[in-house]
Every structure is written in C-alpha cells, then in structure tokens.
Amino acid sequence: MSGPEIIPFDWQRIWLGDAPPLFMLEIVFRTAVIFLWLLLLLRMTGKRGLTQLSALELVIVIALGSAAGDPLFYPEVPLLHAMLALALVVAFQRILTRLVVRSERVETFVEGVPVELVRDGVFDLSALHRSNLSRDDLFERLRVEGVAQLGEIRRAYFEQDGNLTIFRHSGDVPPGLAVVPPWDLEPPSVLDPDLPQQGLVACLDCGRVERVGGLLPGCACGGTSGWTAATTDPLAGPEGPARFADSA
Template identity: 25%
Template sequence: MPEYIVVIIRTVFAFFILLLLARILGKKQIAQLTFFDYITGITIGNMAAYLAVDRGIQIIDSVIGLLLFTILTLVIAFGAMKSTKFRKIVEGDPIILIRDGHVLENNLFKTKLTFDDLMMGLRNKNAFKLADVELAVLETSGKISVMKKTEFNPLTPKDIGLPVESEHTPSLIIIDGQILTKRLDYLGYTKEWLLGEVMKQGAKGVKDVFLAQIDSKGNVYVDLYNEKDKSPQIKQRPLLAAQLRKMQADLESFAIQTDDQAAKQMYYNQSKELQDLINKVNPYLK
C-alpha cells in the first residue's frame, strides 16, 4: 500500500480517536483551564499526531497510550471534584496579588509575575489605575480577577432604587428567510406583525431576511441578505397592508382572550369588517 494512503488512514483514525477522547474529557472554557489541563491537552494532541504520521509506532500502542492518559486525566479530575485537599495539590490555590489597594510584592515574586504582567492583567479587566483596585487575585487558570473599589464601580439601577423590567433571552425568529413559527407563537407575536417590522427595516418580505432577532421588549433586529438593498425609505403601501393584517389578527386575538361574550362578538364583527376592507383595498396596496 502506498505510504500516502497509510498516512491518510492513520490520520483519519487519529482524528476520530482524538474527537472521542475530547468528548469523554468534557467541555471546559479556555479561561478556566489550569496549567495541568493545558499540558494534558498538548500531550494528548502530540500522541495523536504521532499516531497519524509515525509509521514506526503501532496503532494499538498509540491507542493504549491515549486511553491510559485519558483515564488518568479523568481520575485526577474526579479526585479534584471530590476532595478539597487533592484539588489544592493538583490545581493549587488562588493567590492574592493586591489587597486593600496595596500590591503584595512577596506574592507577586512567588507567582513569578512582573509588574508589567500585573498591569496587563488589570488592564484586561478595565482597571488602568492601581488606585482603583481593591482586590486582585491570580486564579488557578492563570487569569487575574479584579474587584474595584466601591466608588469606582459602575452605577447600576439597583444602586439608585430604579425599577427595571426583567428581560428574557433574545430569540431568533427568522433564519435564512424562514420564519420560526413555533417560537414566534410562543413569544406571542403574529406573522403579520413580524412582516411589518421587517419591512420597516427595508425588507420587501421575509425572503429578503437572513437573520431576525427579537428581544423581550419587542424590538426586532433584521439582517438582510444584501445590506445595500436596506433602504431607509419605507415602501408605504406594502407596509400599510401589513399593518392592516396585523390589526385584523390582533382583533381576532382579543376575541379569543376575552371572556365577555358581548366584547367577544364585537371583536369578531370588527375583525370581519376589517377583513372585508383589506380584501377591497389589497389590489391597490400591492
């Protein structure tokens, strides 16, 4: 068998072995990786690379080495979760670099950080002045966490007793020109209303929209396929048609929600009258 075929086969095999082991080890954010995690990842990657290109290494030997290294990593991680003492041995402890606004030079020397390293870490947390910092801690991941002095913290609505409305997670309601109907219904909005909102932002219809997202206050962000077509000039006639359909849908919704039979009948009658009006003027609004 040609050598390049062997390399291809071994590389594909190493790739899927590495993918499987990564899934077994689980997800962990880069910012939370300890030095041990970092070294483990590099080692497993190197072992997989040798498996792919070094024909002098038996595949079974490499697989055994990878599996054993993965198992040991999992054992270490499990022990760190179950035992505080073991976790301190493996990961170490966070080290305070600044306390009460004063730099602890001995701890800085212990961690082998220079003042430049410290200042860079502070700047990454938007703390450019040492005078603004109350506490700075070097985490086991190597990142620096910063707590500013109270007077330098941003003012929040809670600080001044200002009531705020809770927000839910923004939701995508159009993807690649397709309305996510179930999500739109769950949020309590109609297709007619959505069409009006996207047309306000320059779309001729839903098919022109690549992505649309709605927040908890009903604000819609629209991203068109061709941004150059996104004109500030709204086409009034199609927009009016969409608004009329929205009003008609709202009347039907009011009729369904109310328990008052007289009001229910009134909403239905007005919805029917509006629908007749839409049918009459629709040819002129296209």
C-alpha cells in the same frame, strides 16, 4: 557507523522519503483513525475552553498531542499502541478529576490556590513573586480590565486558571499609583527626596499611598524606587479634572 549518504535537494527523499508512494494512502487512513479516536476521547474530558485550561488540562493536551502525532505518519508506530496510550491519558485525567472533586488536598496539589495580589490599592511583592508575575505583568492585566490607577482596586486575585479577578470600589475612588500610560511609554515622575513635598504620594514599588508634609519617608515595603504623586485620574490633561490627589 555512518548512515547512507545524503544527496542535497533529492526530491524523492524530500517529498516521499524512503516509503513507497502508496504509504501516503496509509497516512490518510492513520490520520482518520487517530482523529476520530481523539475526538471521541476529548468528548469525555469536558468542555472547558482553551483560555481556561488548568494545569491538569494543559498536561492532558500536551500528552494527547504527543501520543496522537507519531502514529499519523511513522509506519513503525502501530495504531493500537497509540490508541492505548491515548485511552490511558484520558483515563488518568478522569481519575484525577474525581480525586480533585473529592479531596481538597489533591485539588490544591493539582490546581494550586488563588493568590491575593492587590489589597486596597497596594500590591503584594511577595505574592507577585510566588505567582511568577512581574509588576509590569500585573499592570498589563489591570489595564486590560480598564484599571487606570491602583486606588480603584479593593481586591485583586490571581485565580487558579490564570485569570485576574478584580473587585473595585463602588463609591468615591481613592487616589493611587498610576498604571496608565504604560510605564514603558511614559515613566512616572519621581519626586525629589531632598525636597519637601505636600499631599498624597504613592510608592513606586508597592503602590502604598501616604500623606506627606515635608521630606519623603521610607515605605514599609522597603522599596528603593521612590515616590510619585498619587492620582485619581492619570489620563486627565492639564486643563481637565485634578490630575493629582488633593494636597489639602
């Protein structure tokens, strides 16, 4: 069964639809009611910023947005039904929040656990995979934190809220795999595996640093991307401080 014929550029349909003009006043009323009700409910959910939303809070935001949207302008959606749905969403949030506080198992299920991504300048490929991060994603986050090369990092953790926590060396910084400039702009130079090499080299797959005095070995991570010179300061110019690690 076909619906009514649609007339293109029917300004009455485009601007007002089938509702009478007075329905616009009802939309004002509906919007005011839902807005105030939602504001009251959100006051009960806590004050965490949008950049710190956990998985639970993100679900709450999506559910609240979905439940609050339709009654604003759909005349067939009663306000009380929408208000009940919003209240139930907030009630579920409060119940889950209490369970998270009281039970470590529930907290782990709802919010997950931190993941160690970098240890002593070497990043864990399996941990990146579990965190749904690529190597480029990790390097981008490290650059935002001012990290120039992986040797600067003692530990890096991917937290439950999606932030990256970094613990740096407090003294002399060992050399490591450069993360600047971004590899998309300036790829690192790959050492020729058929030529003898001297000094410290970094694995392009995991960042592991090895001292070599001959042909390049295979890396313990099993990567196939090869090796590049380990560096203490990737941004140092040719005339500046030693760009690559001391080969002595």
